[in-house]
Amino acid sequence: MLIRAVGVSKTYRGPDGQPVSALEGVDVEVKPGEFVAVAGPSGCGKSTLLNLLGLLEPPDRGEIWFDDVCVTRLSRRAQCPVRGRSIGYVFQSFLLISGLTALDNVLLAARYVGRPRREALPVAEALMERLGVAHRRAHYPAQLSGGEQQRVAYCRAVLNAPPLVLADEPTGNLDEGHAAVILAELRELCRARGAAVILVTHRADAAALADRALRLRAGRLDTRGGAESP
Amino acid sequence: MVSLGRLLPRGYLFTVLGIAVGVGGLVALGAMAERITRFIDGGDRFVLGQISVAGEGMGMGTGFTAGGLLRASRIEAIRRVAGVATVQPQVMLPLNPTTSQFLTLTQELILGLDPAVPMSNRQYRELPVRSGRFLRAGDRGVAVLGSDFAASRRLGTGSRLDLGRKSFEVVGVLDKTLTAPDRFAIVPLDDARELWLRRDPLLVQVFAGGAGTMSRADLNTGAAVSWIDGADPDAVARRIQAEVPGVNVTIPGELSRLLRESTAFFSALLFGIGALGLVIGGLSLSNTVSAAVFERIRDFGIKRALGATDLQLLREILGEALGVSVTGGVVGIGLAAAIGALVNLRVLRQGQQLFLFSPRLLAFALVFSVVLGALAATYATVRIVRLSPAEAIRRGA
Numbered sequence: 001m002l003i004r005a006v007g008v009s010k011t012y013r014g015p016d017g018q019p020v021s022a023l024e025g026v027d028v029e030v031k032p033g034e035f036v037a038v039a040g041p042s043g044c045g046k047s048t049l050l051n052l053l054g055l056l057e058p059p060d061r062g063e064i065w066f067d068d069v070c071v072t073r074l075s076r077r078a079q080c081p082v083r084g085r086s087i088g089y090v091f092q093s094f095l096l097i098s099g100l101t102a103l104d105n106v107l108l109a110a111r112y113v114g115r116p117r118r119e120a121l122p123v124a125e126a127l128m129e130r131l132g133v134a135h136r137r138a139h140y141p142a143q144l145s146g147g148e149q150q151r152v153a154y155c156r157a158v159l160n161a162p163p164l165v166l167a168d169e170p171t172g173n174l175d176e177g178h179a180a181v182i183l184a185e186l187r188e189l190c191r192a193r194g195a196a197v198i199l200v201t202h203r204a205d206a207a208a209l210a211d212r213a214l215r216l217r218a219g220r221l222d223t224r225g226g227a228e229s230p
Numbered sequence: 231m232v233s234l235g236r237l238l239p240r241g242y243l244f245t246v247l248g249i250a251v252g253v254g255g256l257v258a259l260g261a262m263a264e265r266i267t268r269f270i271d272g273g274d275r276f277v278l279g280q281i282s283v284a285g286e287g288m289g290m291g292t293g294f295t296a297g298g299l300l301r302a303s304r305i306e307a308i309r310r311v312a313g314v315a316t317v318q319p320q321v322m323l324p325l326n327p328t329t330s331q332f333l334t335l336t337q338e339l340i341l342g343l344d345p346a347v348p349m350s351n352r353q354y355r356e357l358p359v360r361s362g363r364f365l366r367a368g369d370r371g372v373a374v375l376g377s378d379f380a381a382s383r384r385l386g387t388g389s390r391l392d393l394g395r396k397s398f399e400v401v402g403v404l405d406k407t408l409t410a411p412d413r414f415a416i417v418p419l420d421d422a423r424e425l426w427l428r429r430d431p432l433l434v435q436v437f438a439g440g441a442g443t444m445s446r447a448d449l450n451t452g453a454a455v456s457w458i459d460g461a462d463p464d465a466v467a468r469r470i471q472a473e474v475p476g477v478n479v480t481i482p483g484e485l486s487r488l489l490r491e492s493t494a495f496f497s498a499l500l501f502g503i504g505a506l507g508l509v510i511g512g513l514s515l516s517n518t519v520s521a522a523v524f525e526r527i528r529d530f531g532i533k534r535a536l537g538a539t540d541l542q543l544l545r546e547i548l549g550e551a552l553g554v555s556v557t558g559g560v561v562g563i564g565l566a567a568a569i570g571a572l573v574n575l576r577v578l579r580q581g582q583q584l585f586l587f588s589p590r591l592l593a594f595a596l597v598f599s600v601v602l603g604a605l606a607a608t609y610a611t612v613r614i615v616r617l618s619p620a621e622a623i624r625r626g627a
Contacts, residue, residue, distance in 0.1 A: 056535055057586065057618035077539055084537015085621075097529050113538040156536075 001052060001065070002032045002196045003164055006064030010048050011195045022048040024063070024219045027162060031155070032163060033194040035187060037201055037210035044216040046200040047168050052088050053198065055079050066164075076181045088157030088226035092169035096141040102152045105126070109159040110183040120159060127155040131185070144224040147178030157194075165189060173207060183209055242554050244476025245522040249558025249599060257566035257595045259507030261502045265408070268586055270493045272409025274486055279353030281455040281541055282480045283308060284291075287617045299537045301448040307474040308455060312465035314434030314445070319450040320342065320349040321422035323417065325393070338379060338413045340393060342422020350454035360389035366605065373398040376413060377503055378403060378412040381578050389542035391415065394425040401506045409584065421447040433499075515558070515599055516606035519551055523610035527617075528626020534619040547611045548604055555603025559596045 004027040014020040023045040030036050038046050051057045053064060055071060064072045071082055088109075096105045103124060110120035128134040131151040133144075141149055150170060157165055167186060172180035177218075187209050189195045199210060207213045215222040231400040285298030309317050315478070321342035345365035349355050357364065357374075364374055373391055380403045385391060389400045398417060406412060417425075423446050427433050436444065457466045464483040490497075532541055538546075570585035577584050614622060 051620040054535070056620035056623075062415045080301060080534075080537050083535060089535055093627070095532050095535075096526070099529075109535070109536050112533065112539070141492060 001029050002034075002067065003055060004029045004065040005049070005059075006063045006065065007166055007196040008049075008052050008064065010045070010052060010057070011060055017049070019211070021219050023052070025058075025222055026216075026219075027054070028214065028221075030196050030198060032196055033190050035190045035197045035199070035210045036198050037213040038216060039201060039207050039208040039213050040216035040222070041124065045219040046216055048219075049216065050166050050168050050198065050200050051200075053164075054089055055083050056089075067203040081113065084109070085160055086164060087160050088160070088162040090154055090157045090167040090170040090186075092172040094141070094146070094153045096149055096153055096156075096175075099140050101138050101140055102133060102144065102148075105141070105152055106155045106159055109156045113160060114159065124155065124159055127159065128152070131181070132157055146173050147181070150174055150178065150182055154182060158189065159196075161193065163196055163201065165197045167197060169200055170200065171201070172202060179203075179206075242550070245518055245554050246558045246561060248513050248518035249555060249603070252511040252518065253559045253562025253595055253599050254565040254569075255514070255562075256507040256511025256598070257356060257563050257584065257587070257591065258570060259503045259510075260565065260595065261497060261570055261587050262592045263503045263507070264588050264591050265584060265586035266500055266575040267495055269406040270489070270496060270586075272407060273490055275353045276351065276409060276479070277485045277489060278463075278482050281324055281350040281463060281482060282452060282485075283468065283470060284452040285457055285476070285478075289485070298451050298478070299448065300450040300452055302450070303448075303461070304474055304477055304613065305450065305453055308372045308453065308470055308477070311466065311470050311473050312332050313461040313469060314528070315456045316350050318454045319419060320452050320454060321419060321426055322450065322451050323422065323426055338415070339410075340422060340425060341414045342419040344419040350456040352456055353536075354407075354411070357416075358405035358407070359402050359510035361403040362400070362610055365416060365418060369390045369401075370421060371396075372401045372418070374404060374416045375400055376407075376412040376414040376416075378578065378583065381414055384394055386517070394627045395429050396425060397423070409483055420446070421589065426451075435587035442520075461620045463592045469604070504552040511595075511598070511609075512602055514556070515602050518558075519555065519606040520610040522554065523547055523551070523607055523614070526626070527622050530611075530614050531619045531622025531624075531626060534622065541614060544608065544611050547607050551603045551607030552600060556596070559602075561597070563592055563595055 005026060007025045007027060008023060008134060009021070009025055010023045011019045011021050026045075026049060028049070038049060052059045057065070058201070059072060060179075062072075063070050064087060066082060069082075071079060074117070096102075097108065100108065106124040106128060107117060107120055107129065108123075110117065117138055121189075127133060127135070128137060131154060132134050133151045136148055136152075138145055140166055150173070154170070157167075165186065168180075170182050170186070174182065186197050186199060190197050200205055236332070245501065269471065275531070283300060285300045285357040302319075305317055308314060321340075323340040323342075328450040343349075343365060349357070358376070365372065375385060380400070383391070385400050385403075385517070387400055387402060391398045391400055393415060398415075398421070404414075413480055424600060426449055427437060429582070455466075455470065457463050464481050467479050467481045470477065481622055530538075530547075531547075532542060567587055570587060574583050574585055617625070
């Protein structure tokens with residue numbers, strides 16, 4: 001098993017200060033090379049689940065295991081290389097750094113894992129070439145279209161060839177054509193490289209590309225009608 | 231070598247300007263405080279460097295600049311007092327007799343010296359000459375000007391200067407001392423005596439009527455007295471007062487104390503200006519730097535999602551803070567110096583200087599901006615790294 005969430009729960013404080021449960025005792029397992037879609041209505045906890053799996057925030061209860069390591073028990077410092085080397089993120093709002101060029105945004109993924117720039121540079125350029133954004137390498141995010149920004153963000157997510165890619169509504173702000181490019185890349189990532197992909201999506205066509213789909217409802221996994229098939 | 235472009239990331243223009251305004255305010259207020267401090271210290275240094283003696287009944291503030299008569303016999307008597315090293319007869323006249331004579335440290339003065347007698351002020355054995363030369367024995371009809379005196383009239387070596395309907399050739403201009411000599415026109419003693427004679431109707435009548443026992447050598451408004459090495463200047467001054475009748479002696483220690491007391495208001499003002507500068511500059515700078523860091527909270531969330539450790543982020547932010555603080559500090563110093571130079575240029579016409587941008591002030595401002603910038607950036611970073619990456623991204627959205 002590549003990643004395993006065991007009984008994870010997360011509660012936030014609402015605007016009135018009252019606790020709001022976002023996830024309640026969720027168990028998830030994902031194997032290497034598997035493409036898993038996470039679907040469900042807005043506010044059901046999809047993004048929260050992705051954040052917990054990606055170590056972007058700690059669960060209130062439960063554990064996350066990566067390979068054979070319980071990463072939720074690691075120190076803050078020890079979690080950093082796991083995030084940098086083993087997990088790639090693609091967000092709905094791209095989350096590029098506005099002060100860096102497209103190429104530097106991609107190379108940022110190498111900086112924090114101690115990978116030399118000269119070693120990462122040809123990989124970054126090849127990725128950008130393949131995604132059709134190499135000619136925009138010197139442009140800043142504000143000078144790129146939404147589709148281009150998402151392709152740059154995708155390049156950054158896979159630069160270090162992580163075994164797990166988490167994609168949170170990566171096609172939410174894209175038109176059909178650009179969405180298809182990103183979905184095809186994610187699919188290809190599983191097939192060709194054996195990486196696991198967990199995709200949060202509203203789109204039925206996107207979920208249909210997955211090996212299986214998890215449905216969340218009010219912070220819990222919805223097992224009615226067989227959750228394991230898309 | 232790290233280039234400024236790498237130290238100063240894109241989008242920091244307004245941060246730099248914010249810091250520049252804060253540092254500029256600090257430097258400008260500091261430069262005013264420096265100017266006043268130097269003036270007070272210079273005056274203190276001057277009075278502690280000599281024993282000033284004037285004709286009886288005239289204080290330093292009045293008689294020493296025209297009116298007090300210290301006759302040659304009295305000067306000889308002073309020379310014989312134990313502990314006295316040299317006595318330099320002087321004629322000190324206000325350039326403009328209608329100006330109040332109380333403010334002897336701020337008004338323009340004509341100082342007559344005998345260049346054959348060594349300078350009696352132990353703090354100013356030689357006045358620093360910026361261009362040309364100082365007076366020489368046997369000179370007549372020449373003048374050496376203080377820097378402000380020369381600058382306000384645009385005079386330089388070789389220029390001509392009219393003083394009391396007598397024309398002088400400027401043979402030298404002094405370096406800036408930031409105290410009284412900056413506003414002096416120094417002329418040979420005999421020329422100064424002649425100017426005094428021309429100005430004072432009473433003296434004209436006295437000398438026209440034969441002057442009795444008086445000669446031109448008696449025309450001194452005062453004398454600067456120095457003491458032998460190891461002597462206590464206050465004790466020597468008191469001895470002169472006791473042994474030489476008909477003179478008014480200033481005790482250096484007492485005068486220094488009086489000067490300090492009379493400038494206590496300025497000292498308090500200086501403290502206030504300095505404190506105000508630190509508060510305004512410090513608040514502006516730290517607020518700007520921490521706001522700039524908090525503004526980029528989303529970027530730091532993204533970087534942590536990409537694996538950045540707390541230390542890597544802190545190092546990165548401190549590097550950026552250093553870049554913007556140094557740039558902002560330098561721009562602020564430049565801004566204050568430009569404004570100060572313009573104001574100084576304007577007030578120079580009145581023989582004044584408002585700002586003094588001393589190296590210690592500029593170094594302090596730069597170190598202050600870097601240290602405070604680093605502290606503010608560290609504070610903001612520590613606050614940010616406490617957040618989870620997801621929380622940082624959410625807050626910065």
